[in-house]
Amino acid sequence: MQAEIITIGDELLIGQVVDTNSAFIAKELNKIGVSVFQITSIQDDREHILQALNDAESRVDIIIITGGLGPTKDDITKKTIAEYFNDVMVRDVSVTANIESIWKQYSRQVLLQINKDQALVPSKATVLMNTLGTAPGMWLEKNNKVFVSLPGVPFEMKALIVNEVLPKLKFKFKFPFILHKTLLIYGLGESTLADRIEPWEDALPKHIKLAYLPDLGRIRLRLSAKGFDEKQVIAEVQHEINKLLPFIKDEFLGFEDDDDSIERAIGKKLTDLGKTVATAESCTGGKIAERFIANSGASVYFKGSVVSYATESKINVLGISKQDIETYSVVSPQVAEAMAKHVLQMFDTDYAIATTGNAGPSKGDSNVEVGTVYVAIASKQGAYSQKFMLGNIRSKVINQAANKAFDMLLKEIFKN
DSSP, rough: OOEEEEEEOOOHHHSSSOHHHHHHHHHHHTTTTTEEEEEEEEEOHHHHHHHHHHHHHHHHHHHEESSSOSOOOOOOHHHHHHHHHTEEEEEHHHHHHHHHHHHHHHSSSSOOOHHHHGEEEETOOOOOOOTTTSSSSSEEEEEEEEEEEEEEHHHHHHHIIIIIIHHHHHHHOOOOEEEEEEEEEEOOOOHHEEEEEEEHTTTTTTEEEEEEEETTTEEEEEEEEEEOOOOOOOOHHHHHHHGGGGSSSTTTEEEETOOOHHHHHHHHHHHHHTTOEEEEEEEEOOOOOOHHSSSTTTEEEEEEEEEEHHHHHHHHOOOOOOHHHHHSSSSSHHHHHHHHHHHHHTTTTEEEEEEEESSSSSOOSSOOOOTTEEEEEEETEEEEEEEEESSSSSHHHHHHHHHHHHHHHHHHHHHO
């Protein structure tokens, strides 16, 4: 069973809005056994919409459309869908009541006719009630193919997918079970990992697919399989994982299903141990702290951060020796380790991370090459640092430095 996702809106095609809807829909469809064959983004244009619907109908079983359902004249999706189904528009009483209710609760403006007309839907459509907005979802069928049209507003679309679309799809079709198991691996490059696990990969059964998903500082290794016998699929994939783990035992962090980020894994480990961490950041500018506190409950293990971006703040706030900075340079292992030691004491914590470097594009308070970063880890046992050359793309340097810091901290935690 295959699906196609069609997103409609000029704002997507000019890059003004990032299409996060497709990623959410694809992930949710996959959970119930639907494979996404294609994702298409098109203009809010009659001929373009008609052509996209026709093409999708010829190749997949389920077509899900988002966008183009607003009250303004440039949103023509609903009328074009009615045309595609040789249908007429009718006013739906339940949608009208929903619009009036929302207007009464949340709007101080007069309910205009253009808003009332959002209750117009193709007569052949089954309305999917959007309780979070005024544009309803619509379900239509043709030649045993399902067409679903949803508003483009992400939180409205997500609620309709979960509460309306998925239950109806599962009732109508029998889907195979699809399993993706993603392993998180840190500290290895893609080519090194591929070389290391080559014997295992060569022996992998053809019906189990393997994908390498590299990111800054980590690789996600995804195994995928599907079948109508759920227990058998799970057992086969787990059998292959058991054979794989000895090849990556030192670099394997966990499964994305359980914890999709190294900072969350560190937080869980610190919580389990009753330990805490703080950061002193220069070139990363608070990126490490930001990633820690993005997770609920971080206050249990994350004590705080000092963003000592300027040289003066390293001296005045962290208490780094001016003589050390002049002797060794502000971007040096000595300064990185001093930063980590001072912030360890400042927050009375068990572990500390410090970063200092030149993210570019021009040189700052140090003459070191752009992309040079020192990351230091401190604990009650002492401090150490590592030097990294991370290139000349500023955003990449910052993100990679943060990833290196998390990797070093995780290894330090596991050592003790």
